[in-house]
Amino acid sequence: MSRVYFYGTGRRKNAIARVFLRPGEGRIMVNEKPMKVYFGRPTLEILVREPLEATGTADRFDVWAKVAGGGVSGQAAAVRLGIARALVMADPNLRPVLRKGGFLTRDPRMKERRKYGLKKARRAPQYSKR
Numbered sequence: 001m002s003r004v005y006f007y008g009t010g011r012r013k014n015a016i017a018r019v020f021l022r023p024g025e026g027r028i029m030v031n032e033k034p035m036k037v038y039f040g041r042p043t044l045e046i047l048v049r050e051p052l053e054a055t056g057t058a059d060r061f062d063v064w065a066k067v068a069g070g071g072v073s074g075q076a077a078a079v080r081l082g083i084a085r086a087l088v089m090a091d092p093n094l095r096p097v098l099r100k101g102g103f104l105t106r107d108p109r110m111k112e113r114r115k116y117g118l119k120k121a122r123r124a125p126q127y128s129k130r
Contacts, residue, residue, distance in 0.1 A: 008085030012077035012107055015070030019082030021090055024062030026052075030079060031067055044076040051084040051103045055094045061087075081106060 003022065010017040028035040028048065039045055052058040063083060067075045084103035088095050098104050112121035119125055 006086040006089040008082040008087070008089060010078040010080065010082030010085065012081065013070045013074040013110060015067060015074035015078040017065050017067045017075065017078035017082040019079060019086050020064045021061040021083070021086040022064065023060065026059040026062065028063040028065075030065045030075075039072060039076055041072070044072065047076050048079050048083070050101070051080060051087055051098060054101045054103065055087055055097055057087065057090075057094075061090070077107065 006021040008019045008021070010019060030038040030048075035045055035048060039048070049058065052061070052063075063079075065079045065082060067079060069075075070078070080103065084098045088098060088104070095104070114121055117124075
């Protein structure tokens with residue numbers, strides 16, 4: 001018997017999340033830990049739950065996510081996008097609701113690369129007249 005699941009990939013900055021939705025009762029696991037333990041901050045937990053709350057599917061699916069790269073905040077946003085994309089796979093009728101909420105938009109902002117002759121992307125070495 002094959003297990004039914006829906007998959008979505010989420011990215012934000014350097015964080016990449018592989019998200020699987022399975023029919024269940026609303027548990028969210030990130031890197032094999034409960035979401036509360038992994039993220040710690042209530043604001044990040046709310047951010048991750050947003051697509052499920054907006055579509056009213058919070059208690060219909062269990063979420064299993066594998067996240068790598070970036071920081072905690074970027075990882076939470078990556079999981080959020082992955083959940084939204086997986087929900088669209090599960091039910092294409094949810095697409096307008098998720099689109100309206102802005103959950104399907106990939107945040108394009110990235111760290112700017114460092115340029116030669118500078119200390120950071122735009123930070124120049126300290127100037128001294130003498």
